[in-house]
Amino acid sequence: MMFIRPIQKEDLAALLQLAQKTGTGFTSLPHNEAHLEQRIDRMIATWEGGNTLADQGYLFALVDSETNTLVGVSGIEVAIGLNDPWYDFHVGTQVHASKELGIYRQMKKLSLSNDHTGNSELCTLFLDPDYRKDKNGQLLSKCRLLFLAAFKDKFPKRIIAEMRGVSDENGRSPFWESLGRHFFTLDFDQADYLTGIGSKSFIAELMPKHAFYVDFLTPSAQQVIAEVHPNTLPARRILESEGMRYEGYVDIFDAGPTLEAYTDDLRIVKKSRMRQVTIVESALLGEQPLLIGNEKYQDFRAIICNSQVDAAHIYLSQAEADALAVVSGEQLRVVPLFEKESTL
Structure with a gap:
């Protein structure tokens, strides 16, 4: 894993x-x-x-x-x-124009920023x-x-x-x-x-x-x-x-x-949600890959898996829980891995 x-x-x-x-x-x-x-x-x-x-x-x-x-x-x-x-460099535009000559030109320029x-x-x-x-x-x-x-x-x-x-x-x-x-x-x-x-x-x-x-x-x-x-x-x-x-x-x-x-x-900031960990003996597969992370600042962990998730819980195997350094009852942050997938 x-x-x-x-x-x-x-x-x-x-x-x-x-x-x-x-x-x-x-x-x-x-x-x-x-x-x-x-x-x-x-x-x-x-x-x-x-x-x-x-x-x-x-x-x-x-x-x-x-x-x-x-x-x-x-x-x-x-x-x-x-x-x-x-x-x-900022890529900007400089305009050069002369009404008398009928010339109007936009030129890209690079400016140190x-x-x-x-x-x-x-x-x-x-x-x-x-x-x-x-x-x-x-x-x-x-x-x-x-x-x-x-x-x-x-x-x-x-x-x-x-x-x-x-x-x-x-x-x-x-x-x-x-x-x-x-x-x-x-x-x-x-x-x-x-x-x-x-x-x-x-x-x-x-x-x-x-x-x-x-x-x-x-x-x-x-x-x-x-x-x-x-x-x-x-x-x-x-x-x-x-x-x-x-x-x-x-x-x-x-x-x-x-x-x-x-x-x-x-x-990920807008759509990630908190779910409570439930550890199960056999992995319960959901419909989409999930990005999952713990809320431990100094011991942050993250994985990708297809675990089943509902409105309150996420169901993990023991190996997945170990990788995330969590036990049953702790909170995880969960979000679909891809934008096109459904929300939680």
Whole structure:
């Protein structure tokens, strides 16, 4: 059985192994042991109540219970940009018009922005390629929204998710080659790595402070603005199905889109319901897959199963209850896994 739990100190080696598999453009999981160890410590300190708002974050581990192996991670940063400035590009419009000449033209422009400062961020979603099946990606992504629903008081009202932009099999980004390289004189993977380990001061020092026209970029760079890497398309579809939308902001390195939403508008937040646990000897199957999580802040657990549920109870096998770290009589948060399914 696959289940979600908080990251632990003992996960460092497994997290390093995952980081080796991410590829270029995956900023938030660099293959750097010291950085990952510090991040695990910061996540644990958040759960223990020892961090200021600017340092708060959560990292969830997807575990295969049969082998006790960590096979995926996903995270939430509580309030971005409070320690180090948060940068993205806003894709806007500049109008050029001359009534005398009868010319009217709208041109897209990119402007450096800090507009998402203070928002929460969904981040660090990565699943081992061998486990990209059986709704594991759904569980890894959506468990964060279930956690948000359970503990809304710990998060701001808005949340974003930066999507990995387009790069080729050699890690070459058309957007970077057309824009970023002129200012940074670094390869894309070098700049990406520095950002991933927290060395962000060079962005403010070197990025252009004035807006510039999209038409000045190469055609290949223009085409990838707000587009995602093929491996990221499933993650984008999951978040859009839950109510997140592209609102005109892109990453400054690879132009991947930023999705955003008010937390209260997310489907899982709006439609999840509380049900009391009843443990049964034989599994009682319901009509639809359910995303289920406990209400234990420091010992959060989540699974996907087809358990039967009624107006007051959810019926779990002992194995499912163990994975969720609950006993009969406790409360669980339950929601249909997919938007198209019926409500509870």
